[in-house]
Amino acid sequence: MFKSEEHFLELINSVFPNTHRHMLVGRGDDCAVLACPSKMCMSSDLFLEDVHFRLRYFSPKDVGYKALAVNLSDLAAHGAKPLGFNLNLIWPSYLDVGFCRSMLEGMAELAGQFDLALTGGDLSFGSSLGLGVTIWGQSPEKILLRGKCLPGDILFLVGQVGLARCGLMLVEDDSRDILRYPVSTASHLRPVPLVPEGRILASEKRVRGLMDVSDGLVRDLSRFLASGTGVEISRPFSVHQEVVLYCASIRTDPIIFSLLGGEDYSLLGGCSQDDWPVIQSSLAKVWKLGRVISGQGIFLDGHKLSLKGFDHFEK
């Protein structure tokens, strides 16, 4: 157990440096003082035990890593350059100092990849483990929004959909041999935030809009598209081999499974048909999802799909 609040802060300071070119005054005072860009992106995400993760299959390092990764993905969706983050930590009495150190190291590993400063936070006892991260960074010149695509435009994805859902279902099911699904389980436990890809797309004047796919493509598509527009999904639809394998085992259509997805942290974007070849050549992981159409709905092979993604408040 932690002996005192100071003991905890010493641990934080041993894992996260308290100096950074964007931190004029570091942690430890009432608040950090930051050297900020004039246009700043800011986003917050909660990461709660038994809501967003289970300790049964998340290692301490995975917990720390993913709490930060999901926040980075929000900045990636704006093409922003992440600079720092605050951590609110709810700490339960049943976890020990070693767990905390590993968790912070998992977070620091990812923070180091993007040269992020830990710029503050708070900690408190609580009945289960919870992390709340607020991340901030520099906005690109062109701000990428939703609802900007026109009928005829191309919708594209960077990264895969369905893999993380496949991973979640596998780790939740003790009867499964998860070693056969390394990419799926990694997609759930350690999603890679597409920060460089977001920045490249934001620097492309051709991109009409961008968002990250976190609640399933079906739900997020309806948020991304302007009202009164829909999408005709194209073939081939990119499905990872592990998803194909898993869906065969549960007798489910892999495209429908992938469209439902959830926690994909892929990027959904749009551009005009003319600009699509340029976008396509700018990024290795980009692929065509479909075409924007007049009238609402998601169509596949001419059929309108009636699917719902994930909602925290629906049962």
Place this chain on the structure above:
Amino acid sequence: MFKSEEHFLELINSVFPNTHRHMLVGRGDDCAVLACPSKMCMSSDLFLEDVHFRLRYFSPKDVGYKALAVNLSDLAAHGAKPLGFNLNLIWPSYLDVGFCRSMLEGMAELAGQFDLALTGGDLSFGSSLGLGVTIWGQSPEKILLRGKCLPGDILFLVGQVGLARCGLMLVEDDSRDILRYPVSTASHLRPVPLVPEGRILASEKRVRGLMDVSDGLVRDLSRFLASGTGVEISRPFSVHQEVVLYCASIRTDPIIFSLLGGEDYSLLGGCSQDDWPVIQSSLAKVWKLGRVISGQGIFLDGHKLSLKGFDHFEK
């Protein structure tokens, strides 16, 4: 119950405007885009049910108000001008939409006083109510830090200590007639963040340092003072009449009780002896706490006190 995440977001949008001169892009996208000052103060605080508050005696409006107030106090301690905040909300199934509306209204009431924008956040189910706020604002030109006072300097307080502790003990004790202690209970339920006072002090070049007193003056004094220095407490020590009354009823010394305090959200500052008259005349609520001395410790009437303030991790 909330019917969906959209239902919840509609409620948020009905209580908090989604436009603000510092918000280039509002909530509802992956992240807000903010027009930021080049020197920004940022701070985060958790406010958790049964850790920081109980629903037995906190009204929904009080919960929303205080979650934001404690964050504002951190910015007040830097003399910063608050501009906006993000809210991470953990929502338990046993509270209804009406509670949420009132809670947000309590928060919006305080946000309105300081013209703050709600710039984003996240929400999730959880086993009990929890609010995590990250607040940001404009740093003053002169950054006020801890550890800058010299022996001989005057330490001063803006606001009272002990009142909020008195209020907490009263609301926790069902046998008490709390109506006799309106100021104490209000200090616990609705602390007033001393933002204007912090800004006035930060604009005074004479102030050596400033912090907010949240964990009890005894503990916070040791954080405020440079190592190797201490304080000789002066008389008269400002004690509110309600604290005197309460301490008489529990046969405790009211000064010791007030020094232990906790959640005071008063401001602790320091200045040279020569500058003290100017500081004293600049603010109505300022009073002299004592004098910085060489050597560690808190002295009252020549005796060294051995008291400890609040620590989240000590039992």
